[in-house]
Amino acid sequence: MKxxxxxQLIKRLKSLLWRxxxxxxxxxxxxxxxxxxxxxxxxxxxxxxxxxxxEATKYLNTNKSK
Numbered sequence: 222m223k224x225x226x227x228x229q230l231i232k233r234l235k236s237l238l239w240r241x242x243x244x245x246x247x248x249x250x251x252x253x254x255x256x257x258x259x260x261x262x263x264x265x266x267x268x269x270x271x272x273x274x275x276e277a278t279k280y281l282n283t284n285k286s287k
Contacts, residue, residue, distance in 0.1 A: 250274075
């Protein structure tokens with residue numbers, strides 16, 4: 222297999238895995254938001270979890286290559 226074809230295949234596979242992971246996380250967030258009352262968490266913990274998720278997504282969206 223040519224090197225450039227192999228690189229393209231690896232890039233597409235990484236993209237597929239990234240998108241599948243994003244869909245799984247989205248599904249989990251939707252499930253949690255629909256069933257948050259089941260956890261019986263105080264509102265302050267719910268807000269804290271939301272802020273932590275916001276920071277996690279900010280970290281994932283920053284450019285790490287220097």
